Amino acid sequence: MNLEEDFAQHRGGLLAHxxxxxxxxxDAxxxxxxxxxxxxxxxxxFEERSSVKTWLYRIATNVCLNSLQHSSRRLVPSALGAPGHDPNELExxxxxxxxxxxxxxxxxxADPAAVVGNRQSLRLAMVAxxxxxxxxxxxxxxxxxxxxWPATEVADLLDTTAAAVNSALQRARAELARLQPVEEDLSEPDEPVRRALLDDYATAFEKKDLAALEGLLTKDVRWEMPPIPTWFSGRADVLRLLDAKLPGAGRQLMVETSANGQPAFAKYFRGDDGLFHAHSIQVLTLAKAKVKAVLAFHQPALFPAFGLPLSKETT
Structure with a gap:
């Protein structure tokens, strides 16, 4: 067994897991x-009673369970309470x-097919x-x-029975069905509609074109901005937020990327030095031909993980 080669092969999958x-x-x-x-x-x-891949995933699962003994839940703003309405009263x-x-x-x-294969289980709504x-x-x-994995293998890992595993799976499915949005509501547009939607969205942001953004957002759009606890729901309140917080045309730059199998943009703000500085990563949830939700992570430290610089010259 060449552990370094095996680990390199499975590192992306282990990281997603x-x-x-x-x-x-x-933390991952x-x-x-x-x-x-x-x-x-x-x-x-290692006795080769299972594949190296299975062995690594067993170790990774135990590492995660140990970590979750201390902190078991990651939050999004909408999990903390009702939406806000006044963009000038952010917590x-x-x-x-x-x-x-x-x-x-x-x-x-991995290749793009692997991203598609992991898409549903990595969607932000699913992970949340x-x-x-x-x-x-x-x-x-x-x-x-x-x-x-078969129930018997999961039971062996968790030191329990297959019946207990199946019972836990049923409870987990029921809870996710209660929490997750209906999948039909999240059906993304096909190309070229999807391409046009993303291009129009980026252009509208860079120009601070609120009229264009109004046509691109669903009526019930949700906007969240961790680590800011205040969040907004509904097109009118979201547009009020954007009107209050976005600088004028030419002061921001949208760079397309992707996260969680979803379209995303890295947003840069232009500073007094003339450079565009990292501001946030926006992950978009699309519904048919509009944007249904945006999770805008106001964490510039995330940019290097996306292969993006913390600042860019004026374009």
Whole structure:
């Protein structure tokens, strides 16, 4: 067994697995590193009764469960209370809260087909919903539904019975059905409609064209901005927020990227030095031919994970 080669091959998948469990890119990266260290120390005990891939995922799952003993849930602003209405009365940044983080698609380290295959289980709505499940129930659902492990194998990992695993899976499915939006409501437009929608959205933002944005957002659009706890629901309130907070035309730059199998934009603001500086990562949820939700992560420290610089020259 060449552990370094095997680990490199599976690193993207392990990172996605730990991210589903933990809801944090940084925590997932730490968990994958700990998985490698444990595998390295224990490779002499590997008896090849399972594949190296399965062995690594067993270690990673245990690492995540240990981590979740201390903090079991990542948050989005809408989980904290009702939406706000006044953009001039935003709550102070909740920097001490454990916020959900986006997952850059490029970290899957695979071909586009692999990104599509992971899309549903990595969607922000799915990962946010997973955070409501107890850790072991979360592990059961991911191992059974995403990785397609048999119940007996999951039971062996969790030191329980197959019947208990199946019971936990049923409870997890019921809770996710209650929390997740109806999938038909989230059907994305086909190309070239999708392409035109994203191009129009970026242009409208860069020009601060509120009339254009009004036509691109659904009536019930949701706008969240972690680590800001205040969030907004409904097109009128969201447009009021954007009118109050966006600078004028030419003061911001939208760079397209992708996260969680969804379209995303890195937003830069132009400073007094003439450079565009990292501001936030917007992950979009599309419904038919409009934008239904935006999770705008106001965390410039995320930009390097997306392969993006913290500042750009004026274009």
């Amino acid at each position: 730990c991210y589903r469990m933990l809801g944090s890119l940084h 990266e730490d968990a994958v590193q700990e998985t490698y260290l444990r595998a390295w120390r224990g490779q002499g005990d 102070p940044d909740g920097l001490e809260l454990p916020w959900l983080e986006p997952f850059p698609d490029l970290l899957l380290n 919903a997973l955070q409501h499940l107890p850790p072991r129930q979360r592990a059961v659902l991911i191992l059974r539904e995403v990785l397609a």
